[in-house]
Amino acid sequence: MSREHVIGDLSDFPPGAHRVVKVGRREIGVFNIGGKLYGLPNVCPHQTGPLCEGKPPLGTLVARSENDWKFEWVDEGEVVVCPWHGLEYHVPTGRCLAYPNITLRSYEVFVEDGEVKVRL
Amino acid sequence: MAEAATAKRERKEKLEDILVVDCDVHVHESPEALIPYCEMPWRKALETIKDVKEFYLDIPGFSPGTTVYEAKFPSGQEATRMVHSASQMREELDEIHVDIGVLFPDHFLKIPVISQVDYASALARAYNAWLLAEWCSPENGLLGCILACPQDPVGAAHEIEKYSDEKGMVGVFLPCAGLERLWGHRQYDPIYEAAQEADLPVLMHSVTVIHPVFPFNTQGFETEFGRHICSHTFSMMANIVHMMTTGVPVRYPDLRVAVTEAGISWVPFLMHKMDKEYIERRREVPFLEDKPSTYLKKMYFATQPVEEPENLSDLVTMMELYDGEDNTIFASDWPHHDFDHPSKVHQIPFTSEVRRKVFGENALRLFNIDAGGNRLRVR
Numbered sequence: 001m002s003r004e005h006v007i008g009d010l011s012d013f014p015p016g017a018h019r020v021v022k023v024g025r026r027e028i029g030v031f032n033i034g035g036k037l038y039g040l041p042n043v044c045p046h047q048t049g050p051l052c053e054g055k056p057p058l059g060t061l062v063a064r065s066e067n068d069w070k071f072e073w074v075d076e077g078e079v080v081v082c083p084w085h086g087l088e089y090h091v092p093t094g095r096c097l098a099y100p101n102i103t104l105r106s107y108e109v110f111v112e113d114g115e116v117k118v119r120l
Numbered sequence: 121m122a123e124a125a126t127a128k129r130e131r132k133e134k135l136e137d138i139l140v141v142d143c144d145v146h147v148h149e150s151p152e153a154l155i156p157y158c159e160m161p162w163r164k165a166l167e168t169i170k171d172v173k174e175f176y177l178d179i180p181g182f183s184p185g186t187t188v189y190e191a192k193f194p195s196g197q198e199a200t201r202m203v204h205s206a207s208q209m210r211e212e213l214d215e216i217h218v219d220i221g222v223l224f225p226d227h228f229l230k231i232p233v234i235s236q237v238d239y240a241s242a243l244a245r246a247y248n249a250w251l252l253a254e255w256c257s258p259e260n261g262l263l264g265c266i267l268a269c270p271q272d273p274v275g276a277a278h279e280i281e282k283y284s285d286e287k288g289m290v291g292v293f294l295p296c297a298g299l300e301r302l303w304g305h306r307q308y309d310p311i312y313e314a315a316q317e318a319d320l321p322v323l324m325h326s327v328t329v330i331h332p333v334f335p336f337n338t339q340g341f342e343t344e345f346g347r348h349i350c351s352h353t354f355s356m357m358a359n360i361v362h363m364m365t366t367g368v369p370v371r372y373p374d375l376r377v378a379v380t381e382a383g384i385s386w387v388p389f390l391m392h393k394m395d396k397e398y399i400e401r402r403r404e405v406p407f408l409e410d411k412p413s414t415y416l417k418k419m420y421f422a423t424q425p426v427e428e429p430e431n432l433s434d435l436v437t438m439m440e441l442y443d444g445e446d447n448t449i450f451a452s453d454w455p456h457h458d459f460d461h462p463s464k465v466h467q468i469p470f471t472s473e474v475r476r477k478v479f480g481e482n483a484l485r486l487f488n489i490d491a492g493g494n495r496l497r498v499r
Contacts, residue, residue, distance in 0.1 A: 051459075057196075
């Protein structure tokens with residue numbers, strides 16, 4: 001069985017789009033952020049919530065010493081939030097913002113001959 | 121339950137094969153829904169606010185909330201889920217493998233902060249009538265709690281008597297958010313007497329409000345992070361301490377008392393603090409015939425929001441500290457923002473026996489119902 005799976009045409013994933021696709025038994029959230037495609041599992045490791053089924057990625061708040069600990073709104077359009085309990089993940093890296101030791105596995109999503117494919 | 125390690129060797133029962141009684145789920149009562157059930161002149165007041173825009177669990181003149189205090193940022197969390205009908209509730213509880221759900225309100229978690237006594241009392245009566253008529257049904261696995269209005273204890277006792285033989289009502293809800301006098305106060309004796317007489321347990325439930333009474337004087341916290349922690353857990357501890365102070369568990373020996381939405385990790389702490397004080401101050405609480413922990417261990421504690429230690433067996437240990445095998449009860453808090461999916465509690469390395477107790481059997485004893493949700497001792 002091929003490890004590459006066609007999940008649609010590029011026109012199905014315009015910039016800003018996010019969709020959950022099914023590949024075999026896996027559900028994968030596919031995001032187009034600024035023309036680049038990303039894939040994350042649609043399962044939050046916290047309580048198995050449908051991580052990628054909620055709102056499109058937003059920004060988030062951080063506070064850093066180099067900015068005198070003032071709140072900053074950052075990563076606009078790059079942070080997906082689990083609709084169940086609000087855990088945040090940075091889509092391009094899979095990094096969980098609340099837990100430095102948790103990073104989601106990322107699926108490679110790429111375009112070939114106008115088709116969008118995901119590599120398992 | 122000491123044999124957590126052996127649990128791994130047993131075949132773990134699937135969630136769908138276990139009776140799940142969810143001791144805390146929330147219905148959404150809007151002013152408009154209650155209008156037909158509310159007496160004059162208070163019905164007029166509900167008609168006046170029926171079209172007011174609702175912030176989440178926050179309607180002026182109905183359920184004053186904390187919406188006004190903080191900056192609002194966009195979030196992808198669905199933190200404002202509501203359940204508007206019994207059929208919606210049944211469908212959603214089916215999805216999370218809950219067989220029986222015990223119903224609590226949304227807005228009226230905050231009923232103690234309503235300053236007009238007669239209004240609060242009328243709202244409680246309207247809610248109870250609406251809940252029974254439109255939600256409660258043992259056949260449907262949805263069971264209600266009678267809202268006891270703390271501003272009007274005698275009226276609340278009448279409500280308990282009124283519904284005491286209803287199959288759909290299995291408990292009495294004691295609201296705690298912004299409560300002026302803690303639930304131990306002797307003014308509430310009629311409520312305890314009526315609940316004990318009706319064979320209905322009392323269940324305490326809090327929520328965040330900012331109010332002058334302890335522990336809701338949380339204006340010093342900048343955000344909900346601090347307020348939410350204190351509003352639920354500290355409120356339960358304060359009310360239990362006061363109930364112990366006035367000897368509620370001794371004066372009403374058949375009254376079953378339960379605590380919701382405070383997690384469980386504070387229970388061993390409170391137990392040991394009270395027992396320590398008791399050594400020196402027994403004469404201040406001369407109702408008690410034994411150390412406070414003896415009575416505390418007879419109360420019931422709902423899991424949600426269940427603590428999530430890295431090592432989930434820590435929860436088994438925490439329960440052992442208060443002999444929690446027979447008095448810990450599952451709750452999801454559906455549909456609220458911090459609900460627990462039963463799968464989280466299912467992951468705790470209980471023995472099969474303890475798992476079944478926590479998910480359902482202990483709750484059957486608390487409510488004195490059978491697995492079909494039928495009350496066993498309706499007069």
